[in-house]
Amino acid sequence: MTLRRIWPLPPLALLIGLTALVASTLSLSSERDITTGLVQLGIVIGLYAFVGVSGVFSFGHVAFVALGAYVSGVFAVPVALKEVLYSGMPEFLAQTSVSPFVSIVIGALVAAAAGALLAPAFGRLAGLSASLATFALLVIVHDIARNLESVTRGTQGLQGVPAETTLWIAVAWSLVILTIAFVFQSSRIGLQLRAAREDPIAAEAMGVFVGRLRGIALVVSAFLVGLSGGVYAQLLSSFNPNVFYLDLTFLTIAMLVVGGIYSLSGAVVGALTLTWLAHFLRDLEASLDRPGLTEVGFALLTIGILILRPSGITGSRELPFPQFLGRRGDQAKEPTSPGGASDARKLSSSVPRDDAP
Amino acid sequence: METVVQTAVNALSLGGLYALLALGIALIFGIMGLINFAYGELMMIGGYALVLVSGQPLPIALAMTAAVVVFAALLMERIAFRPVRNADPTTLLVTSFALSYLLQHVAILIFGSFPRSTSVGSGLDNAVHVGGIAVSKVDIAVIVVAALLISALAVVVGRTTTGIRMRAAAEDFVMARLVGVRADRIVAIGFAISGLLAATAAYFLVAQTGSVGPTFGVGPVLVAFIATIVGGLGSLPGAVVAGFGLGFVTAVFQQVLPDSLVPYREAFVFAVVLVTLIVRPEGLIPQRTRAVRV
Amino acid sequence: MLEVQHLTVRYGRVDALRSVSLDVKQGELVAVVGPNGAGKSSLLNTVAGRTRAASGEVKFTRQSISTLAPEDIVRRGLALVPEGRHIFHTLTVRENLTLGAMVTNGGSSVERAYEWAAERFPILGQYLDVPAGKLSGGEQQQLAIARAMVGHPQMLMLDEPSLGLAPMIVDEVFALLGELHREGTTILLVEQNATRALALADRAYVLKSGRFVFEGRREELHQAGTKLTSAYLGE
Numbered sequence: 001m002t003l004r005r006i007w008p009l010p011p012l013a014l015l016i017g018l019t020a021l022v023a024s025t026l027s028l029s030s031e032r033d034i035t036t037g038l039v040q041l042g043i044v045i046g047l048y049a050f051v052g053v054s055g056v057f058s059f060g061h062v063a064f065v066a067l068g069a070y071v072s073g074v075f076a077v078p079v080a081l082k083e084v085l086y087s088g089m090p091e092f093l094a095q096t097s098v099s100p101f102v103s104i105v106i107g108a109l110v111a112a113a114a115g116a117l118l119a120p121a122f123g124r125l126a127g128l129s130a131s132l133a134t135f136a137l138l139v140i141v142h143d144i145a146r147n148l149e150s151v152t153r154g155t156q157g158l159q160g161v162p163a164e165t166t167l168w169i170a171v172a173w174s175l176v177i178l179t180i181a182f183v184f185q186s187s188r189i190g191l192q193l194r195a196a197r198e199d200p201i202a203a204e205a206m207g208v209f210v211g212r213l214r215g216i217a218l219v220v221s222a223f224l225v226g227l228s229g230g231v232y233a234q235l236l237s238s239f240n241p242n243v244f245y246l247d248l249t250f251l252t253i254a255m256l257v258v259g260g261i262y263s264l265s266g267a268v269v270g271a272l273t274l275t276w277l278a279h280f281l282r283d284l285e286a287s288l289d290r291p292g293l294t295e296v297g298f299a300l301l302t303i304g305i306l307i308l309r310p311s312g313i314t315g316s317r318e319l320p321f322p323q324f325l326g327r328r329g330d331q332a333k334e335p336t337s338p339g340g341a342s343d344a345r346k347l348s349s350s351v352p353r354d355d356a357p
Numbered sequence: 358m359e360t361v362v363q364t365a366v367n368a369l370s371l372g373g374l375y376a377l378l379a380l381g382i383a384l385i386f387g388i389m390g391l392i393n394f395a396y397g398e399l400m401m402i403g404g405y406a407l408v409l410v411s412g413q414p415l416p417i418a419l420a421m422t423a424a425v426v427v428f429a430a431l432l433m434e435r436i437a438f439r440p441v442r443n444a445d446p447t448t449l450l451v452t453s454f455a456l457s458y459l460l461q462h463v464a465i466l467i468f469g470s471f472p473r474s475t476s477v478g479s480g481l482d483n484a485v486h487v488g489g490i491a492v493s494k495v496d497i498a499v500i501v502v503a504a505l506l507i508s509a510l511a512v513v514v515g516r517t518t519t520g521i522r523m524r525a526a527a528e529d530f531v532m533a534r535l536v537g538v539r540a541d542r543i544v545a546i547g548f549a550i551s552g553l554l555a556a557t558a559a560y561f562l563v564a565q566t567g568s569v570g571p572t573f574g575v576g577p578v579l580v581a582f583i584a585t586i587v588g589g590l591g592s593l594p595g596a597v598v599a600g601f602g603l604g605f606v607t608a609v610f611q612q613v614l615p616d617s618l619v620p621y622r623e624a625f626v627f628a629v630v631l632v633t634l635i636v637r638p639e640g641l642i643p644q645r646t647r648a649v650r651v
Numbered sequence: 652m653l654e655v656q657h658l659t660v661r662y663g664r665v666d667a668l669r670s671v672s673l674d675v676k677q678g679e680l681v682a683v684v685g686p687n688g689a690g691k692s693s694l695l696n697t698v699a700g701r702t703r704a705a706s707g708e709v710k711f712t713r714q715s716i717s718t719l720a721p722e723d724i725v726r727r728g729l730a731l732v733p734e735g736r737h738i739f740h741t742l743t744v745r746e747n748l749t750l751g752a753m754v755t756n757g758g759s760s761v762e763r764a765y766e767w768a769a770e771r772f773p774i775l776g777q778y779l780d781v782p783a784g785k786l787s788g789g790e791q792q793q794l795a796i797a798r799a800m801v802g803h804p805q806m807l808m809l810d811e812p813s814l815g816l817a818p819m820i821v822d823e824v825f826a827l828l829g830e831l832h833r834e835g836t837t838i839l840l841v842e843q844n845a846t847r848a849l850a851l852a853d854r855a856y857v858l859k860s861g862r863f864v865f866e867g868r869r870e871e872l873h874q875a876g877t878k879l880t881s882a883y884l885g886e
Contacts, residue, residue: 057447059454121631124638128392128446129590132582133634139579140627147620246575250458257451292465299459306452307440518753521746525739532737534721535699535730536798537754 037275060134068229072107111226119215260312372604373503397574589640740784
């Protein structure tokens with residue numbers, strides 16, 4: 001297994017490790033902020049696994065995060081607590097409690113199953129329609145979480161989830177998610193999807209085939225963000241449906257966009273950048289006594305990036321393989337395109353809209 | 358009998374509202390290939406405007422609100438969307454989402470995150486008795502206004518020279534410019550009309566719910582999206598048909614679902630939508646537009 | 652009437668046109684021929700304002716139009732009939748013509764536009780209220796030209812008008828172009844079908860790989876023979 005084959009995993013893992021190292025030297029609340037950011041990094045990577053690979057944008061990934069969080073949360077709350085906190089919970093759930101690790105996996109599997117259920121419908125929709133449908137999914141899941149009180153405790157929220165997620169646990173999970181995403185994007189399916197994304201005409205020629213591939217990407221993505229959901233639940237220990245709604249959706253999207261939508265490096269770079277930025281902005285917000293400034297700031301930043309540099313910090317390319325480590329840099333990850341891709345206006349390297357030479 | 362009539366009126370009124378919402382989205386998408394998430398925030402702006410001018414006599418309040426929303430729409434186009442006009446669909450989509458989020462949080466900064474209640478439109482609160490059956494005034498008003506606006510729009514789009522320009526731009530924006538259609542002007546007109554529709558929908562929603570908050574537009578914009586997809590992206594007739602269809606399905610579910618399941622009404626509607634899309638992914642009345650391909 | 656000076660057009664890292672210059676005088680029919688990918692469409696598209704040149708200048712009636720938007724260029728009297736016709740399929744023939752006529756900003760001219768079109772193109776006159784997408788390829792080409800003409804342009808540019816049309820239809824189209832030329836319309840014609848284009852042209856340019864390899868009057872065209880062949884078939 002040469003270094004080039006697993007590139008850019010090493011530098012990305014290094015970035016994550018460094019972030020955690022720095023965080024561990026800071027105050028407890030700062031460390032917690034960064035830990036939260038690392039969990040969100042997992043979500044962003046999972047988002048990339050669908051959006052960056054298939055080219056179809058999603059606003060619904062947080063629905064799968066919510067699924068992962070609630071399912072794993074319900075399974076992780078100790079039985080004794082459940083008797084106290086929950087009335088009317090189905091017998092099977094009330095009597096069952098598993099180890100935190102197992103609950104996370106269960107949550108992810110349920111999220112993946114939901115993805116599999118929806119994949120046939122979403123796969124057949126035109127890209128834009130599919131994106132809008134994912135938004136509908138987000139709202140529906142939010143609605144269900146608010147109303148299914150016997151299981152989720154509705155707007156009061158879930159409580160009593162073991163608080164297992166420390167800084168280094170979050171690091172471990174994010175590395176796992178990173179690796180799975182990397183394997184997926186390098187797999188045959190992943191490569192086919194990315195090729196289809198870069199050349200929509202070829203994609204249309206592949207027809208139904210692409211729909212099925214997208215469905216697979218959706219399931220993988222749902223699994224990954226579902227894992228993150230479980231980890232998130234064990235970070236917060238108690239949460240309500242609003243934690244997994246518009247704010248988290250926007251934050252994770254902003255992280256991916258700022259970093260670079262179409263590369264794994266973009267997901268990591270964007271998430272880490274915004275996590276640190278948020279850390280500083282929140283201090284500013286507190287000193288200015290203007291709550292909500294961070295959100296406005298991030299929104300402006302995202303819009304700015306979209307207007308000025310839509311391909312994000314990484315230019316939607318992977319971190320480059322350094323020259324000194326090998327004879328040639330790794331060119332394999334560069335997006336191929338028909339007439340060249342240096343136009344900063346374009347997020348992807350697809351054919352220019354208006355005309356051709 | 359009474360329930361049937363009431364459900365029918367409910368369905369028509371809901372359908373009319375949904376149709377207006379869907380048209381606002383479909384219009385902009387047709388011309389620019391842009392799905393405007395921030396359309397919900399145009400409604401939110403309309404809602405807050407109504408709260409702020411609620412002291413005025415109704416016609417003045419309505420006119421001022423409409424003016425504010427149309428102005429906001431034009432501003433939105435000029436500042437946020439024109440710079441990315443030629444970008445790919447994903448950039449457009451995410452830009453509008455970011456804008457929507459921005460506006461919601463600016464509203465929180467200005468107005469706080471708790472909804473404001475208002476008595477605008479409370480004159481429509483009572484019911485009218487037709488043939489012995491109680492029908493809500495708001496419903497009647499929505500049906501009438503929706504019918505008027507939809508007809509007016511149909512005339513403008515189908516019969517006027519501006520409408521010809523809009524349809525040409527929707528089919529082939531570049532070619533339309535090559536025959537002299539002014540890009541900036543036609544996009545601005547589209548946004549202005551979209552703003553007018555948003556203001557109208559906002560008024561009725563405020564009348565029905567009695568309050569305005571930063572997330573005022575999130576639910577309605579979602580409905581608009583669904584109706585637009587089901588109708589066929591960019592298709593104006595499709596948006597209207599799908600809007601009414603969604604209203605009908607929602608009203609029926611409201612009536613027919615057992616009490617314990619009523620809160621899940623939206624989920625049921627969504628399920629129906631999903632099935633419809635699996636059967637007919639291109640939408641009910643697909644239109645030839647340029648941006649929708651893969 | 653039209654002056655193109657040292658125009659360079661790039662798409663990403665590919666040079667479509669390298670510092671080309673041409674001019675079209677009033678009343679002339681100038682042909683630009685060359686193989687596929689030579690840059691012919693880029694030339695017309697840049698002149699019409701669809702794309703921006705990397706460097707160089709375009710002047711129409713002595714005024715620079717290099718930075719103008721397409722809708723402003725056509726209003727100055729320079730109309731483009733693009734490759735593939737691009738009539739509006741969902742609009743009726745009448746509505747397509749209306750758009751073309753509105754370029755001159757006259758209400759009454761719209762009515763006269765229909766009359767002129769119906770007289771000149773009897774087929775179109777019959778199908779005025781038919782959606783343009785239902786017309787045949789040749790009829791659509793007529794519509795595209797008619798639409799450009801009813802705006803009373805000072806100059807007409809056509810990009811591959813013969814593309815995708817049956818030979819008999821191509822005859823009709825070129826006959827039409829010849830008529831317009833005789834009536835005094837200035838025309839810039841870009842064509843792959845060199846024989847036809849050269850038969851009509853007062854002057855011609857041969858474009859290959861973004862550069863003009865030949866330029867000359869009709870009388871000099873027989874010299875173009877070898878240059879043309881090598882341009883199309885490669886050195």
